[in-house]
Amino acid sequence: MASPSSCFLLLLLLLFSGQVIRGGLSMAVGINYGQIANDLPSPGRVASLLRSLNISRVKLYDADQNVLSAFLNTDVEFVIGIGNENVSAMTDPAAALGWLEQHVLPYLPYTKITCIAVGNEVFKGNDTTLMADLLPAMESVHQGLVSLGLETKVNVTSAHSLDMLGNSYPPSAGSFRQDLALFIHPILNFHSATKSPFLINAYPYFAYKANPSAVSLDYVLFQPNSGVVDPNTNLNYDNMLYAQIDAVYSALRAWGHPDIEVRISETGWPSRGDGDEVGATPENAAIYNGNLLQRIGMSEGTPLKPSVPVDIYVFALFNEDLKPGPTSERNYGLFYPDGTPVYNVGLHGYLPPMSPSSSGMMMMMPGFRAFVFALAALILGLEVAASGTGGRKWLGAEVTAEDICHPRGPRWCQVWQIRDGR
Ligand SMILES: *[C@@H]1O[C@H](CO)[C@@H](O)[C@H](O)[C@H]1NC(C)=O
Ligand SMILES: *[C@@H]1O[C@H](CO)[C@@H](O)[C@H](O)[C@H]1NC(C)=O
Ligand SMILES: *[C@@H]1O[C@H](CO)[C@@H](O)[C@H](O)[C@H]1NC(C)=O
Ligand SMILES: *[C@@H]1O[C@H](CO)[C@@H](O)[C@H](O)[C@H]1NC(C)=O
Numbered sequence: 001m002a003s004p005s006s007c008f009l010l011l012l013l014l015l016f017s018g019q020v021i022r023g024g025l026s027m028a029v030g031i032n033y034g035q036i037a038n039d040l041p042s043p044g045r046v047a048s049l050l051r052s053l054n055i056s057r058v059k060l061y062d063a064d065q066n067v068l069s070a071f072l073n074t075d076v077e078f079v080i081g082i083g084n085e086n087v088s089a090m091t092d093p094a095a096a097l098g099w100l101e102q103h104v105l106p107y108l109p110y111t112k113i114t115c116i117a118v119g120n121e122v123f124k125g126n127d128t129t130l131m132a133d134l135l136p137a138m139e140s141v142h143q144g145l146v147s148l149g150l151e152t153k154v155n156v157t158s159a160h161s162l163d164m165l166g167n168s169y170p171p172s173a174g175s176f177r178q179d180l181a182l183f184i185h186p187i188l189n190f191h192s193a194t195k196s197p198f199l200i201n202a203y204p205y206f207a208y209k210a211n212p213s214a215v216s217l218d219y220v221l222f223q224p225n226s227g228v229v230d231p232n233t234n235l236n237y238d239n240m241l242y243a244q245i246d247a248v249y250s251a252l253r254a255w256g257h258p259d260i261e262v263r264i265s266e267t268g269w270p271s272r273g274d275g276d277e278v279g280a281t282p283e284n285a286a287i288y289n290g291n292l293l294q295r296i297g298m299s300e301g302t303p304l305k306p307s308v309p310v311d312i313y314v315f316a317l318f319n320e321d322l323k324p325g326p327t328s329e330r331n332y333g334l335f336y337p338d339g340t341p342v343y344n345v346g347l348h349g350y351l352p353p354m355s356p357s358s359s360g361m362m363m364m365m366p367g368f369r370a371f372v373f374a375l376a377a378l379i380l381g382l383e384v385a386a387s388g389t390g391g392r393k394w395l396g397a398e399v400t401a402e403d404i405c406h407p408r409g410p411r412w413c414q415v416w417q418i419r420d421g422r
Pocket of ligand 1: 028029054056
């Protein structure tokens with residue numbers, strides 16, 4: 001068991017730990033990491049969970065420093081957020097620059113922040129002050145990035161609700177609400193000028209819930225069905241989400257912006273709901289998200305944009321027990337806070353056990369990190385081998401820093417901490 005060659009193998013494996021650790025999804029799916037809950041695992045453990053799932057695109061609703069620190073030197077790309085409550089303050093360029101200096105600058109390039117979403121579903125409510133402040137806030141944040149020399153590295157956008165469409169059917173006739181024109185026109189000009197993506201939160205679930213007798217469940221769940229033909233284009237839609245995306249593309253084109261790229265900042269399906277929330281079941285959620293992941297894996301485009309793979313952030317990583325509103329709101333998660341799947345969509349992640357310290361290693365540069373990682377693992381490997389406990393999961397695909405760190409207690413954690421200089 002303790003032969004030198006097996007230790008050498010371990011060393012080799014760990015030197016290439018980037019490859020060893022991966023496993024799971026072979027697709028560029030993004031996930032929304034919402035945190036309106038009191039029972040979620042630490043960001044360091046979530047980093048391990050996402051690595052085990054091969055998910056490397058994450059959207060936050062804020063710029064949580066604990067999360068951004070825990071993902072230093074990972075491959076994970078972040079969309080971070082400025083909440084609606086902070087949008088008006090950001091209209092002041094000095095405040096926006098200050099925010100960037102505090103929440104973005106310290107993390108780049110070690111945490112890959114590639115996009116800032118200013119506000120969430122601002123046009124869903126009726127707060128016209130907020131609506132009027134949105135563009136100036138986006139402009140201030142963009143100007144701040146320009147003055148920091150980061151404008152090509154970080155996009156500025158906002159995540160919108162589909163409610164901003166006046167018409168969404170057929171997709172070719174998609175249009176924005178005329179009463180919002182005053183706000184939306186200049187925002188679209190901003191997107192064209194800065195080449196940033198247009199984000200929408202799209203939930204076929206809501207359409208189904210509102211009218212279950214008229215809307216085909218197969219159509220909203222990506223199940224086999226004969227589809228719906230757009231009479232203007234003759235394009236056949238076999239699912240509602242793609243029809244919604246194309247309605248947004250049509251609305252953008254109708255107002256002179258065929259150049260703007262559409263991304264889905266949220267979509268998902270609740271696994272539980274109140275009595276009047278028809279369709280909110282674990283079965284439907286599993287079918288929706290399972291089929292969605294499959295479509296994303298195929299790098300499929302929509303009928304209108306077949307060569308542009310849909311770009312989607314699933315809502316959400318965890319159930320969030322403190323979200324207000326109907327029961328469904330607290331039940332969009334793919335995972336329970338303990339890391340077990342809420343239903344089976346073929347995602348088998350690994351949430352490491354709690355450990356006293358875990359984010360220290362993330363502070364290190366990748367090459368040096370790999371070296372220290374391998375060294376510590378080698379020593380640990382020798383120790384474990386010598387003590388006869390044999391190989392365990394750190395030889396397999398689920399090796400993580402915490403895994404190495406945790407079972408041996410603080411002494412091993414110190415290896416990371418010391419090298420890190422913290
Ligand atoms: C992980 O995902 C990336 C794309 O995000 C893919 O290229 C790679 O093959 C995946 N790896 C595994 C082991 O699934
Ligand atoms: C954002 O809003 C919250 C709540 O009003 C406030 O406590 C916080 O200081 C604001 N943050 C910034 C950066 O303006
Ligand atoms: C705005 O919406 C809220 C809740 O939807 C409603 O109570 C309020 O009366 C509305 N205000 C205006 C000015 O329409
Ligand atoms: C910014 O958005 C544009 C358009 O969607 C995209 O091509 C570009 O890659 C994005 N930049 C970054 C840094 O993600």
